Amino acid sequence: MKRLLIAAGGGGDAITAALVHAALHGADAPALVLTYAWERLVVDPVPGPRGAADFTDLASPTPGLALVTPRTAPKAPVGSLLPRLAAHLRPTLGLLDPYDGTVGLARQIEAAARWCEADRIELVDVGGDIVARGDEPTLRSPLGDALALAACAATGITTSVYVAGPGLDNEVPLSDLMPRLGPPAFALTPEDTDGVLGVFDWHPSEAGAMLVAAARGVRGVCGTRDAPRPVLLDDTARQVHRLTCEEALRLSPLAGALDLCPSLEAAEKASTAICGFSEVARERDRAATAPPTPRRHEAPSADADAVLARFAVWERSRLAEGLGYVTTRRITEDLDLTLPEALTLYGTLRSGTSPRHVAPLWRLAED
Incomplete structure (x- = not known):
């Protein structure tokens, strides 16, 4: 028998599902985590989620269930980190294909439950947009979570x-979110x-990185990429709240x-x-205006002093904003680092008498 978990929204939630599973069980x-291959344009240049037809070498131990293994590969031009996650996470990973909507997802979840011999499902979300009303001005990506929740309800399991x-996902303001969640069930x-x-040395999930940092005792203000406000890492940030499926459905109109x-x-x-937007359409719009080749894949080498000097100027500005920590993705994308520049900078920040790497975040240093 395997535990059956569903990662509500994609790559970061798959990591969180493994984390929650470790805490609970x-x-x-043994566990199976079903997850979308919906990893946004930072990983996949093609808008929207990927389906089973977008991969080679998916395993199929039973009809209706597709497992992602380290041998699985996305078909160009799409991209996915799920095969790499499959090599690093202890639970087995399975693919959620949303192209047949709630009906198709429910069939996939039922097939997984039969294979796992599981009589219950644990649906995991990092941040809380799974209980979004839909009218929050900072809401960005509710669709995958809502589909997963509706599909779990449809199975009757x-x-x-x-x-x-x-x-931590910066989508529903904490003051609105906490009354919906009730008291925490446990803390990581x-x-x-x-x-x-x-x-997190290679995965871009910022909410997942901050959750792990909070669980490991990091406390302070953290800056993320393209977010309306920084995130306070306090004791609340390591908490996990439990709701029934029925409670979550009442909170999510979508x-x-x-x-x-x-x-x-x-x-x-x-x-x-309901929400006033489709995140898939937003991805299509962004993809249409994105440069054809990201700069960070260019350049054969990096000048360590020059990269560190750019970082120092950027760091002073972030300190002035009141930040104490930042994510890897925030640094990489703000500074538009090439791969050699990123390797050089992060190697430098890890060394010295006062290393900046407070895994999996980076500490900003006062002068």
């Missing part, structure tokens, strides 16, 4: 919804993070509207009606 307990690190510990810590939704296109229309 122990890292070595008992489902617990876990929200880890409330507010440093030991719970051991199996996922190294993933999930309620997706009952028996037959396609991703229909789900997009529901999102536009």
